[in-house]
Amino acid sequence: xxxxxxxxxxxxxxxxxxxxxxxxxxxxxxxxxxxxxxxxxxxxxxxxxxxxxxxxxxxxxxxxxxxxxxxxxxxxxxxxxxxxxxxxxxxxxxxxxxxxxxxxxxxxxxxxxxxxxxxxxxxxxxxxxxxxxxxxxxxxxxxxxxxxxxxxxxxxxxxxxxxxxxxxxxxxxxxxxxxxxxxxxxxxxxxxxxxxxxxxxxxxxxxxxxxxxxxxxxxxxxxxxxxxxxxxxxxxxxxxxxxxxxxxxxxxxxxxxxxxxxxxxxxxxxxxxxxxxxxxxxxxxxxxxxxxxxxxxxxxxxxxxxxxxxxxxxxxxxxxxxxxxxxxxxxxxxxxxxxxxxxxxxxxxxxxxxxxxxxxxxxxxxxxxxxxxxxxxxxxxxxxxxxxxxxxxxxxxxxxxxxxxxxxxxxxxxxxxxxxxxxxxxxxxxxxxxx
Numbered sequence: 001x002x003x004x005x006x007x008x009x010x011x012x013x014x015x016x017x018x019x020x021x022x023x024x025x026x027x028x029x030x031x032x033x034x035x036x037x038x039x040x041x042x043x044x045x046x047x048x049x050x051x052x053x054x055x056x057x058x059x060x061x062x063x064x065x066x067x068x069x070x071x072x073x074x075x076x077x078x079x080x081x082x083x084x085x086x087x088x089x090x091x092x093x094x095x096x097x098x099x100x101x102x103x104x105x106x107x108x109x110x111x112x113x114x115x116x117x118x119x120x121x122x123x124x125x126x127x128x129x130x131x132x133x134x135x136x137x138x139x140x141x142x143x144x145x146x147x148x149x150x151x152x153x154x155x156x157x158x159x160x161x162x163x164x165x166x167x168x169x170x171x172x173x174x175x176x177x178x179x180x181x182x183x184x185x186x187x188x189x190x191x192x193x194x195x196x197x198x199x200x201x202x203x204x205x206x207x208x209x210x211x212x213x214x215x216x217x218x219x220x221x222x223x224x225x226x227x228x229x230x231x232x233x234x235x236x237x238x239x240x241x242x243x244x245x246x247x248x249x250x251x252x253x254x255x256x257x258x259x260x261x262x263x264x265x266x267x268x269x270x271x272x273x274x275x276x277x278x279x280x281x282x283x284x285x286x287x288x289x290x291x292x293x294x295x296x297x298x299x300x301x302x303x304x305x306x307x308x309x310x311x312x313x314x315x316x317x318x319x320x321x322x323x324x325x326x327x328x329x330x331x332x333x334x335x336x337x338x339x340x341x342x343x344x345x346x347x348x349x350x351x352x353x354x355x356x357x358x359x360x361x362x363x364x365x366x367x368x369x370x371x372x373x374x375x376x377x378x379x380x381x382x383x384x385x386x387x388x389x390x391x392x393x394x395x396x397x398x399x400x401x402x403x404x405x406x407x408x409x410x411x412x413x414x415x416x417x418x419x420x421x422x423x424x425x426x427x428x429x430x431x432x433x434x435x
Contacts, residue, residue, distance in 0.1 A: 010116070010124030020327035021314050026109060028155055029129055036148050038105045038131060043087045045111060049077040054295055055086035055264055066114040080113035084130040085264070085289065085305055092134060093298045104134045121277055121312045132305035139240035142268045142288060142304055147248050149272060149284055149306065157322040162272045162283060164250065167258040168238040169266050170230040172291065178229040179205055185223050192219055209257040225256050237267055264289040268304065276319055283316060284308035331361045332426050334378035338371065338390040346389045349399070349415060356419040379404055384426065401425070
């Protein structure tokens with residue numbers, strides 16, 4: 001017997017009972033960003049592999065181990081996007097969106113792909129919402145990004161569940177000096193490092209700082225710290241960021257081991273973390289990447305941004321019971337029509353009602369059926385009212401309205417008065433709208 005078809009491991013279906021939570025999160029985020037003056041950009045899910053090798057960095061786990069890369073029919077190497085920033089930078093550069101110092105405040109959402117070991121909150125196809133800002137070099141925009149994420153947590157009811165961690169990676173020169181000192185320190189203790197950190201010592205030594213190995217972390221207690229290698233400009237930038245967060249009342253922790261996993265970051269880096277999801281603690285992360293457009297051949301252009309994982313945030317909302325209770329708004333009406341003439345009239349009437357009240361959730365019975373079977377389907381649909389149209393009602397140009405969720409009496413209403421009567425008996429437009 002042939003193997004049954006199923007989804008690829010780590011690439012999950014999002015079923016109808018799950019999508020209302022996703023739509024709630026996405027809608028809340030989009031509304032928030034509209035209020036801050038950000039504009040949506042939609043990007044391809046596939047790019048030339050070189051984009052990520054140059055942007056994310058050779059030697060990173062993402063490029064070396066996790067990308068879905070293949071040759072197309074023209075023998076060109078393509079990659080399913082593992083993150084959104086590189087593609088967004090490519091887009092603004094390709095379309096001249098940052099020329100002449102133009103400020104761009106952009107956001108995007110969609111699937112990303114990494115070949116990782118699937119586990120709760122971490123998948124091979126996962127979804128991110130990201131924000132990128134170009135041509136604003138100061139700490140004020142870094143602060144704005146953090147402040148707006150704090151407001152998002154407030155709107156979602158997650159403020160007490162997340163903690164902000166900050167660090168500064170300084171300039172590339174700062175990191176170069178620090179890298180030399182860190183490598184020298186760790187070379188003397190090479191045999192005590194875990195295998196992964198030994199490999200990173202020659203490829204991406206700063207990533208050793210966030211190693212999950214307890215013995216390696218113990219070695220790092222006495223290691224040089226990046227803060228001691230920051231130049232005056234980087235230090236002033238970080239101080240400016242902290243001052244603005246203090247003014248906005250945003251609490252934070254300085255984490256000197258926070259380096260992020262992608263090579264393009266410099267100066268500000270930050271993460272919002274939670275202890276409510278076990279090992280998968282980061283729910284939003286980002287930072288500044290002023291040199292990235294230059295790496296792609298463009299003129300020097302400041303950039304800063306962040307991304308958050310949708311699956312992980314939905315999981316957090318579910319875990320903490322922070323989702324509104326009305327996400328699955330029930331149908332308002334279920335139209336039961338008996339006989340072909342009534343079905344034709346019912347179809348016309350249903351569309352007239354949708355014209356009169358665009359928010360109406362009206363289900364029209366399909367597949368005919370007896371009075372009993374249609375009423376059974378009406379009740380199972382969760383609708384508030386059944387709207388009955390048979391030969392007698394059609395002859396009188398009326399419908400019968402029967403409550404399915406309550407003890408109001410059944411009534412008959414003329415076609416001409418139906419829209420007005422529905423305004424009286426149904427929830428107002430927008431009430432309980434969860435999708």
